[in-house]
Amino acid sequence: MDSPKNWEFDGFLKIGDSFLKLISEQVFFPFHKHFQEYPITTALIFSVFILIGITAFLLLYVIYLRLKIDRYQNLKVRKFVNWKKNILPLILDNVDISTFLKTFLKTIKKGDYEMFGEFITPYLNDTKGDSLERMIKILREIGVVKRERYHLKHSNSTWRRALAVRRLGAFKDSFSIEALVKALHDKDITVAVNAAGALLKMGDRQLLKTVISVLLRNKFITEELFAEALLKFERTLNLEIFLSQEIDRYPISSRFKIINLILQITRTESGPKLIIRLRNSKEAVGVILENEDLAEELLDEIILKYKNSEFIDLEKILSKKEKVYPVSSRIKMIDFIGYIRRVEGIPVLIDILKKSKNDEETISIIKALGNLEAAESAPLLVDHLESEHPVIRAQAAKALGVFKDEKAAKPISRLLEDRDWWCRYHAASSIHQMGEAGKICLQNFLKITKDPFAKGIITQFLSKPQ
Amino acid sequence: MARILVIEDDEHIWNIIQYKLKSENHEPIWANDGLKALRKLEKIKLDLIISDIMVPYLDGLQILKKIKKKDELKDIPVIMLTSKSQEKDVLIGLELGAQDYITKPFSPAELILRVNKVLRSK
Numbered sequence: 099m100d101s102p103k104n105w106e107f108d109g110f111l112k113i114g115d116s117f118l119k120l121i122s123e124q125v126f127f128p129f130h131k132h133f134q135e136y137p138i139t140t141a142l143i144f145s146v147f148i149l150i151g152i153t154a155f156l157l158l159y160v161i162y163l164r165l166k167i168d169r170y171q172n173l174k175v176r177k178f179v180n181w182k183k184n185i186l187p188l189i190l191d192n193v194d195i196s197t198f199l200k201t202f203l204k205t206i207k208k209g210d211y212e213m214f215g216e217f218i219t220p221y222l223n224d225t226k227g228d229s230l231e232r233m234i235k236i237l238r239e240i241g242v243v244k245r246e247r248y249h250l251k252h253s254n255s256t257w258r259r260a261l262a263v264r265r266l267g268a269f270k271d272s273f274s275i276e277a278l279v280k281a282l283h284d285k286d287i288t289v290a291v292n293a294a295g296a297l298l299k300m301g302d303r304q305l306l307k308t309v310i311s312v313l314l315r316n317k318f319i320t321e322e323l324f325a326e327a328l329l330k331f332e333r334t335l336n337l338e339i340f341l342s343q344e345i346d347r348y349p350i351s352s353r354f355k356i357i358n359l360i361l362q363i364t365r366t367e368s369g370p371k372l373i374i375r376l377r378n379s380k381e382a383v384g385v386i387l388e389n390e391d392l393a394e395e396l397l398d399e400i401i402l403k404y405k406n407s408e409f410i411d412l413e414k415i416l417s418k419k420e421k422v423y424p425v426s427s428r429i430k431m432i433d434f435i436g437y438i439r440r441v442e443g444i445p446v447l448i449d450i451l452k453k454s455k456n457d458e459e460t461i462s463i464i465k466a467l468g469n470l471e472a473a474e475s476a477p478l479l480v481d482h483l484e485s486e487h488p489v490i491r492a493q494a495a496k497a498l499g500v501f502k503d504e505k506a507a508k509p510i511s512r513l514l515e516d517r518d519w520w521c522r523y524h525a526a527s528s529i530h531q532m533g534e535a536g537k538i539c540l541q542n543f544l545k546i547t548k549d550p551f552a553k554g555i556i557t558q559f560l561s562k563p564q
Numbered sequence: 565m566a567r568i569l570v571i572e573d574d575e576h577i578w579n580i581i582q583y584k585l586k587s588e589n590h591e592p593i594w595a596n597d598g599l600k601a602l603r604k605l606e607k608i609k610l611d612l613i614i615s616d617i618m619v620p621y622l623d624g625l626q627i628l629k630k631i632k633k634k635d636e637l638k639d640i641p642v643i644m645l646t647s648k649s650q651e652k653d654v655l656i657g658l659e660l661g662a663q664d665y666i667t668k669p670f671s672p673a674e675l676i677l678r679v680n681k682v683l684r685s686k
Contacts, residue, residue, distance in 0.1 A: 182579055190583055190672055220576040227671025229580075 177210065178217055186221070189233055199239060215242050215265055222268045234269055243271050250277055256286045263289055267296020275305070282312040287323070290316060294327035413446040429462045436466025444472045451478055457487050464490065468497030476501055480509045488518040495521065499528025504535040511543050514552040522555045530559040566611035566683050567591045571601040571627060572645065573619050577668070581614065584672045585679070598622025602630065605637060612683060614675075616645040617653050625656055632661045641682045645670070 133140040184205055188198045206214055215237075222233055237243050243266070250262040263281050266274040281293035294309045306328075313319050313327060416431055432450075435443035444467070451463045464482060467475045475497075482494035495513050498506040506528075513525035529536040537560065544556045568585055572578050573596045585592040593608060595601035597620040605613075613631070617624040624644060631637045644657040644665040654665045663682045666675055 186579060187583055187587075190580065191587070220574075221580065224574070224577050224669050225580065225672060226669040227673060229672050230669070 174213060174216075177213060180205070181214070181217055189218075189221070189236065190229055192228075195232075195235065195239060198236060202236070202240065211240065211242055211245060214240075215246065218242075219265060219268045222270070230270070234271060237269055238271065238273075243269055243274065247274055247277050250281060256288060259284065259286070260288045260292045263292040263296050267292070267299045270300055272300070275300070279308060279312075282309065287316070287318050291319065291323050291327045298328060413443050416450060417446050425456050425459055429459055432459065432462045432466050436462075436469035439470055441470060441472075444470055444474065447472070448475050448478060451475070451482075457490060460485075460487075461489055461493055464493040464497050468493070468500045471500055473501045473503060476503055476506055480506060483509055483513060488516075488521055491516065492518070492521045492524040495524040495528045499524070499531045502532050504532055507532055507536055507539040511539055514543055514556060515547060515549045519551070522551060526555045526559045530562065565589050565591060567593065567608065568612045568614060568679070569593045569595060569601065569604055569608070569610050571595045571598070571613065571615040571619055571624065573597060573616065577616075577645070580672055581675065584676050588676055588680070590679070596620075598624075598627055601627055605631065610640050611686070612679065613640055613642045614645060614679070615642060617657070618647070625653060625660065628657060628660045628662060641686055643678060643682060 185202065188201060218233060218237065222230060225233070234243075246262040246265045246269070249258050250266065253259050253262065259281070263278065266278060275297065278293045278297050282290055282297070284290045284293065290313075294313055297305045297309050309327070313324055319327075413435070416428060432447065434440075435447065447463050447466055447470075451460065451467070454460050454463065460482070464479060467479065479494045479498050482490050483498075485491050485494070491513060495510050498510055510525050510528050513521045514529075516522050516525065526540065529539050532539070540556050540560055544553060544560070547553060547556075568590050570578060570581050570585075570592050572581065572594070575596075578594050578596070582592045582594070593604060593610075595604050599621045601615070601619070602622065615624040615627055619627075628642055628644075631640060631642065638661075641663040642657075642661070644654060644662045645668060646654050646657075646665055647668045654662075657665060663685075664678050666678060
């Protein structure tokens with residue numbers, strides 16, 4: 099005989115069978131019938147029903163999540179009000195720890211420790227002195243600090259690790275320093291940056307050094323993130339002074355990051371005062387060169403002041419392949435090489451002229467080569483007599499005139515019939531400077547040219563004494 | 565007992581100040597922005613003002629200027645609350661007539677000492 103349990107089970111099976119039968123007869127059979135008659139319409143209707151079903155499910159899920167969040171928020175508000183009334187006064191007053199813990203353990207359940215960490219963090223950020231020390235001691239006693247360290251070490255969630263790091267920073271717990279230094283090397287950049295901020299909140303100069311050196315080695319940390327982390331340093335006002343003193347300890351590639359950070363700190367308030375303080379640093383020059391406004395303001399002064407220093411090696415800066423500064427800064431440097439007649443700059447200028455695709459830069463180099471009387475650049479300048487840009491043609495002619503190279507007279511003379519007056523003028527002037535040979539060249543050209551403008555300018559120069 | 569207006573938009577800081585002032589038998593009044601502070605200044609007779617520099621609508625320095633311009637308010641002592649990056653503003657505040665200043669993060673015990681000192685010297 100069947101036991102009552104088996105009988106119940108059979109009963110369930112029978113009910114299940116009848117239910118499936120009902121569904122197949124009432125739902126699937128008509129659907130199957132319709133599908134054979136109107137396949138597309140039926141499939142469409144079926145898809146619409148599925149879509150409505152999915153949408154309804156998603157909607158219900160969103161509502162469920164919303165309700166869950168609201169419930170948590172309400173609970174949090176209620177608990178925070180309670181803790182503000184019962185726990186905060188105990189923290190702010192000089193109640194001994196054991197009395198405090200008794201009240202604490204009565205008021206707060208173990209499951210609420212996470213929420214308590216959230217409650218206490220803003221107060222940790224706003225206070226210092228005895229109250230802060232007491233809060234940290236309490237957090238240690240109740241195991242909140244340990245819990246955050248556990249999450250930092252074991253959590254797979256980046257978000258949770260980052261939160262743990264932030265909280266440990268807020269707790270200013272000296273026992274967590276080792277874990278935070280480890281977190282600086284975390285594979286996730288959010289955790290690493292937050293760990294840096296957390297360590298810097300402790301305001302220790304030695305930690306600042308460690309953080310900087312680790313962050314600088316992390317290629318994923320941009321200047322903004324670097325700045326964001328370092329600005330958490332407790333003694334922010336001293337940060338730029340510290341960095342400017344320490345800057346020489348870091349590799350050149352990293353110094354730009356630091357100087358940009360210093361700029362970020364100082365730019366908002368006291369302007370480029372720090373740059374002025376850093377003018378004897380070649381990295382400061384690098385930053386200035388990169389920033390067109392600063393270059394406009396400070397570059398002349400810096401170059402003039404340090405023209406003989408090793409660090410203001412203009413040629414090296416100009417020929418850097420890995421770093422191309424804005425054209426305005428490059429032009430300033432080129433002009434300067436020409437202006438102070440720095441002959442060491444000639445090979446670099448020739449090299450840049452061969453490659454330059456910027457008209458302004460080309461003009462600037464040709465002028466500088468003229469000032470430097472760089473006769474070795476003559477063949478290249480002759481090529482530029484053919485340039486489409488009239489100022490380039492005119493400047494090339496002018497520079498060639500400075501060299502007084504008779505061989506250049508013939509190519510320059512082509513410009514005597516140039517459509518641009520300025521080119522004709524400089525062509526005639528240059529050839530005229532070449533002495534007797536130039537005079538003969540102009541006279542010969544006057545005989546053959548039919549261009550009235552060329553005739554005019556040649557006549558004008560031939561009447562001038564040489 | 566002194567009636568003290570606290571102009572501070574951060575609720576946590578207000579919670580700390582409020583508790584500490586109450587424990588010293590003072591009566592703290594909260595204004596979380598500059599405009600509310602002005603309204604309370606007009607209505608309530610105060611013994612001291614603790615004002616954050618960065619508060620919405622009207623900052624602490626502007627409030628201080630207004631207080632010092634009005635005959636009926638100019639004698640109320642003011643303690644400025646400031647963050648480190650605003651230390652330059654403290655100088656302006658002191659020039660404008662603030663009695664003292666406290667930098668955030670602050671020690672609640674130190675705050676009370678300063679409040680009592682300013683009230684005694686009034």
